[in-house]
Amino acid sequence: MRLILFDIDNTLLYTGGAGGLGMNLAFQEMFGISDGFASVEFSGRTDLFILSEALRQHGIRGGLEAHLQGFLRSYHYHLEQTLEERNGHLEPGFPHLLEALQKRDGVRLGLATGNFSQAAWMKLEHYGIRQYFRDGAFGDESLDRAEMVREGIRRFAGDVAPTDVLIVGDTPHDVSSALANRLVAVGVATGTYTTDQLRDSGANLVFQDFSDWHDAAAKLAGEA
Ligand SMILES: [Mg+2]
Numbered sequence: 365m366r367l368i369l370f371d372i373d374n375t376l377l378y379t380g381g382a383g384g385l386g387m388n389l390a391f392q393e394m395f396g397i398s399d400g401f402a403s404v405e406f407s408g409r410t411d412l413f414i415l416s417e418a419l420r421q422h423g424i425r426g427g428l429e430a431h432l433q434g435f436l437r438s439y440h441y442h443l444e445q446t447l448e449e450r451n452g453h454l455e456p457g458f459p460h461l462l463e464a465l466q467k468r469d470g471v472r473l474g475l476a477t478g479n480f481s482q483a484a485w486m487k488l489e490h491y492g493i494r495q496y497f498r499d500g501a502f503g504d505e506s507l508d509r510a511e512m513v514r515e516g517i518r519r520f521a522g523d524v525a526p527t528d529v530l531i532v533g534d535t536p537h538d539v540s541s542a543l544a545n546r547l548v549a550v551g552v553a554t555g556t557y558t559t560d561q562l563r564d565s566g567a568n569l570v571f572q573d574f575s576d577w578h579d580a581a582a583k584l585a586g587e588a
Contacts, residue, residue, distance in 0.1 A: 365471075366585065367517070367528060368465060369474045369475060369501065369529065369532065370474075370497075370532045371476055372475065372484055372488070375532060375552055375555070377454050377458070377488075377493070379487060381446075384406060385446045386447075387411075387439055389442040390438035393438050393442075394434060395422065397422055401414065407537070408537025410508070411479055411503035411504070412503050412506065412507050413503075413507040413508070415435060416507060436480060436482070439480070439483065440482055440486065443483055447487065452491070453491075454492075454493070455552075455573065455574065456573040457573060457574030457576070460577040464578065466496055468581075471585050472521075474499055474501075474516075474520065475497055475499070476500060477501070477503065478509060478512070478537075501519075509541040510541040514544075517545070527547075527548065530542075530547065530550050531548070531549055532550040533550070533551065533552070535556075536561065536562065538551070539551055548568050548569070549567045549568050550567060550568065550570070550571070551567035552571045552573060554573050559571070
């Protein structure tokens with residue numbers, strides 16, 4: 365059994381900034397602060413980390429414990445709208461790559477995303493690829509991406525050999541979350557990082573994109 369876990373933003377799809385905008389609108393609604401995440405690095409971070417950083421930077425009392433549930437309600441409400449408003453797209457080769465992998469015996473697909481879980485499912489639903497995934501590791505699980513991946517796999521995959529787990533993502537954070545758990549790191553340069561940068565960060569396998577999905581499916585499934 366080979367488990368292939370995909371990051372969402374800039375790996376499977378690009379929302380046109382709908383996620384960041386939705387989080388900003390929710391933060392503004394709750395705390396009256398516009399552009400509350402301006403000084404927080406989003407790329408490759410878990411949403412839990414991003415929110416806790418913004419709360420800390422703005423000196424908001426109570427932290428995650430006091431504000432997480434309210435924030436999630438507001439964020440999900442706004443995300444519904446921003447996904448409609450912003451023009452995004454699936455990244456090259458999708459959904460064909462997922463379709464091809466799903467057909468293979470011995471391959472199981474999942475998510476390894478920093479997104480809050482409900483927001484993750486909303487994005488996949490909006491772009492029509494929800495049906496390929498049943499479970500995953502999500503950004504509500506930890507401030508730290510490597511720990512998030514570890515917990516997620518333990519929960520839904522149990523005793524799978526680390527060498528049979530591939531983490532596919534567009535940032536060095538995705539790569540390091542794989543390597544920290546001795547998993548196989550696959551980089552794809554559809555975000556802001558180049559293939560060289562992803563390779564330098566330690567990725568075991570690197571793609572420019574998945575437009576040649578036929579070849580990519582064989583490589584990811586371990587056949588080529
Ligand atoms: Mg990403």
